[in-house]
Amino acid sequence: MAFFDIAKYVLAGVITAVAMSCAPAGAAEKFNLSPDTSNRVRAERDEAAVKAIASGFKFVNPGKFTVAINPWDPPITTYATDAKTVVGADPDIAQLIADSLGLKLELVPVAWEDWPLGVSSGKYDAVISNVTVTEERKLKFDFSTYRRDxxxxxxxxxxxxxxxxxxxxxxxxxxxxxxxxxxxxxxxxxxxxxxxxxxxxxxxxxxxxxxxxxxxxxxxxxxxxxxxxxxxxxxxxxxxxxxxxxxxxGGWPITAEIAVTTKKGAGLADALTLALNDLIKSGKYGEVLKHWSLNAEAVDQSKTNPAGLPKSGS
Structure with a gap:
């Protein structure tokens, strides 16, 4: 996983703007990297998912789904042309989940190496940033899968x-x-x-x-x-x-999956998995992947804590 220093973050919007200006007609419309996110696919509140949240779970910020995200490369996650707003497939999935839970989405850009401590310490409710399920990570985190690696x-x-x-x-x-x-x-x-x-x-x-x-x-x-x-x-x-x-x-010959990542035993993973499966059924999930040309990475079903890539040396 690549990550960038602050200077590269600032340049990201400029670089993507230049790339889009060189793209053929229609590409700019398909991949709208504008800071205006009003065109994001949205979902209705999912009462079943809300009820599946463990009774003792408390969101970091009341009324908000606080998500750590590493803006590294389009189409997964990058900065918009204002070099501030985070856009891409992962932010769109995060928005759908927040909607399903009846919450406002709060995305927090972080360096890749900072998300594990942030989630473990309760600084973020989840990380949605191209995180692959591994057996080693499952010792500390719960997973709700949403894309194939x-x-x-x-x-x-x-x-x-x-x-x-x-x-x-x-x-x-x-x-x-x-x-x-x-x-x-x-x-x-x-x-x-x-x-x-x-x-x-x-x-x-x-x-x-x-x-x-x-x-x-x-x-x-x-x-x-x-x-x-x-x-x-x-x-x-x-x-x-x-x-x-x-x-x-990505884990050949083992199947590797990308997942929403939460603190181990926090009580949120099952609700996220349920929300994702309802989004898959409704077609909202597919709309997001199609928009970002990621159809090849779609899953038929979200799973909680599936088998992950083996630990190093095992």
């Missing part, structure tokens, strides 16, 4: 590659990925399996600069990029120069 295979829009589902599909290809990441571990393991099966090896490429990676893909120096789906989906929707041809769980 997905890595995506993206190719040039006019590429002849139409589907990547398993290791043999990338044999002999030039694949861009991130060094020291889960996706690198996966693609190297796929390469090991291919070579062991007598297939052509993968040529793995690394780029520190996103623009350089884009250029390599568009020029044909690389065949495919394998990195987090969300940011690539956003890029594909904005510039139309790439397409999705396959996804893999």
């Amino acid at each position: 997905v890595l995506g295979f993206y190719v040039k829009a006019d590429s002849k590659i139409t589907e990547i589902k398993e290791p043999k599909d990338v044999a002999g290809l030039k694949v861009i990925t991130g060094a020291g990441t889960n996706q690198e571990k996966i693609i190297l393991e796929w390469d090991r399996q291919n070579v062991a099966a007598g297939l052509k090896p993968i040529e793995v490429q690394y780029f520190d600069d996103r623009a350089a990676a884009d250029l390599a893909l568009q020029s044909g120096r690389a065949d495919v990029e394998f990195n987090p789906n969300a940011t690539q989906a956003y890029k594909a929707a904005i510039n139309g120069t790439r397409k999705l041809v396959g996804t893999v769980s």
